[in-house]
């Protein structure tokens with residue numbers, strides 16, 4: 620098959636076709652140098668402008684102020700679950716965690732190995748369907764930081780506001796909604812994201828960190844876990860994922876060309892509305908997982924009347940070139956991930972399929 624299908628995968632996820640085509644056209648010779656970006660030294664004059672462009676693309680899109688560093692790390696967003704407490708949570712110290720889904724749970728598990736990581740708010744008992752309002756959050760007096768997940772990819776619940784730490788540094792896992800809308804970076808001390816949803820391919824993690832946090836890294840930190848050392852070495856303490864950084868640059872250029880994050884947000888709101896409307900007008904055949912106020916614009920999660928019907932739904936959808944709709948193995952159901960690069964026509968095709976499926980099986 621050579622034509623593209625509609626790819627609803629939660630990550631790695633769909634990338635803009637124009638980006639793939641540009642990468643294809645430069646695959647064997649980047650800017651006429653006779654080598655691909657994967658074949659040149661990360662310390663060469665060929666790669667330096669790629670790294671600079673990727674950093675400035677992120678800085679421009681998210682309006683990152685000068686007192687923050689932009690880092691490209693490895694180990695996925697999952698390594699950040701450990702790196703954050705290893706750098707900022709001592710044995711006798713407290714950090715606050717807001718748990719609204721599976722990824723937040725994984726984050727606090729790692730933090731508990733280092734110090735007193737407290738779940739100050741959790742929606743586990745109600746099945747991870749909602750997020751707290753700012754007023755519902757009370758932070759520990761001595762918290763070193765507050766950690767939350769701005770979009771829980773598995774359950775499809777999303778914060779609609781930038782959490783305010785009221786003086787306590789805010790750390791955010793934004794893996795599945797970064798670059799989907801404008802955010803106020805100055806609300807965050809550190810924000811991180813695995814690239815493989817809205818930013819680029821897997822294998823790179825974006826970390827945006829405020830300079831004052833770099834000063835708090837313990838002196839005896841392992842080098843590869845040391846934000847300060849990595850920042851001092853411009854993400855090149857060891858060999859970075861050069862290919863991934865190259866694609867991130869292309870994705871940033873693509874987003875800028877298509878109107879920046881405000882335009883992404885508009886498009887994403889429109890796409891999500893089409894899909895949620897289809898769920899809400901299905902006479903209960905489709906049941907959304909998240910409470911309406913917390914519905915994710917990126918990962919739309921819903922159930923059918925039975926698991927058998929869900930199986931049938933995903934296999935018939937795949938036969939219609941609607942791929943990747945199976946919900947995460949931990950929760951089941953259907954999950955349609957509709958990141959920036961996912962086209963509105965694909966959402967419309969899914970809605971048509973859903974209507975037809977409900978009519979035949981309802």
Ligand SMILES: Cc1ncc(COP(=O)(O)O)c(C=O)c1O
Pocket residue numbers: 629630694695696697698722768770771772773792793794795813814
């Ligand atoms: C919100 C969130 N956090 C963390 C992760 C883990 O990312 P990685 O696989 O890059 O470690 C994911 C992966 O899907 C995610 O969606």
